[in-house]
Amino acid sequence: MSRVSYLDVKASVLARIRGGELAPGDTVPGEAALADEFGCARVTVNRALRELAEAGVVERRRKAGTRVLDPSPRDASMEIPSVRAEIEATGAAYRYELLGRRLAVPPAEVRAALDVAAGEKALHLRCRHWAGGRAHQFEDRWINLETVPKAREADFAASGPNDWLIRAVPLTQVEHVFSAANATPEEAALLGIAPGDAVFVAERRTWLGARPVTRARLVHPGATYRLVARTLPPL
């Protein structure tokens, strides 16, 4: 004879919504009413409804009560792709190659993205990531040395800047912009594809608090690269 769990209440209310007994826009019975119905404490109902609200199923407002929301097109989520993990997950051997490392004044676009002062230098890296014998990604990355001074000493010969940054900096925010483009001759040569072949481009920017950390342009052969995003599993 276990007592009534908040999970029982949560499941029951969810079932009423799924079953159409409670339609979007309807007001869910108040905490007191549900507590009475289930024979449990109001706090127990509170937790159940709070979690449903966190899940985006209902909306709660003081005094107004709890209302069923539209089955909204929930956000899709995807793993932040770490090249190494991505490649190793396929079973292919991962190899990293540093093509270039220099301190330089970044072009205007990068300067703006990284919030680097005019004339100030940043760290510019160019790398290639292999999946077995196939070039998987060409990486063109700028690192803000004001935010991450430690990067000045790192040589990035052994492991990629991505792995290094993950360990060195507790990133607080990451943004990706994905697009498709035709490979430039240089990109084609580096990726072992023909110029003009489609490439999948990810532009990644990361921040540490309010300070930009890095901006990377990641170019993948379009013929093989896939990015997957799924909605969170239903409750």
Added chain:
Amino acid sequence: MSRVSYLDVKASVLARIRGGELAPGDTVPGEAALADEFGCARVTVNRALRELAEAGVVERRRKAGTRVLDPSPRDASMEIPSVRAEIEATGAAYRYELLGRRLAVPPAEVRAALDVAAGEKALHLRCRHWAGGRAHQFEDRWINLETVPKAREADFAASGPNDWLIRAVPLTQVEHVFSAANATPEEAALLGIAPGDAVFVAERRTWLGARPVTRARLVHPGATYRLVARTLPPL
């Protein structure tokens, strides 16, 4: 003189982690200890730590206690792109055009994706979405009529299948696979670009419970299309 809130405890513990006082792998003081330190009830600490666990900052195990996790590459999330909203958000005029509608036996690949019985027909739609005078998306969609019989009557002349489905079916699960490709001659003609130009392709599959609803191949001109994903804002 308000009492100690679970938010205070949560913020304090988070600050210790961010500040390095508690490093990944370290054990967070027990609920009893924190309750004592903050002069609040253990339940209050419990809620603080529980929410930190939900946020992926710490890991909790009975008897073992609470440990700080690696600052994991949190999942990035993106809005599920609804063509109409996407276009209208840019300020451009949205126009929808139905290119074809037929009942047909789907090709093997689609049959597998939609779990349609061999020889069984499905609804095949081809549409184009305009952003002002520019073709924004070419849509090639199959709908499983066993899951959504109502689609047989819909004519999709006025509004797109996407809008129709959102209203008609409470989708439970959505998957996107993004890739880059070179435009086929047909795609190029439909999108007003040159054959071979890069296109950004989204393959979307949706489910209602365990039953596949639809599979759509959405093709966008690579020169203009961008997809953005961000990590959830920091705690």
Added chain:
DNA sequence: CCGTGTAATATGTATGTACATAATACGTCA
């Protein structure tokens, strides 16, 4: 009629207590 102050109300949260549960630590016995 309109704005404003106030009472009513549903949710939000803190507390002390009690018991449940999972996992580890450890002692016992073969």
Added chain:
DNA sequence: TGACGTATTATGTACATACATATTACACGG
């Protein structure tokens, strides 16, 4: 030494109660 059962312990959750807070509804005065 090793397998197994048991005590210990930290978290997990339920409850009754009390008070906080946001928001609505409504009465009242200009």
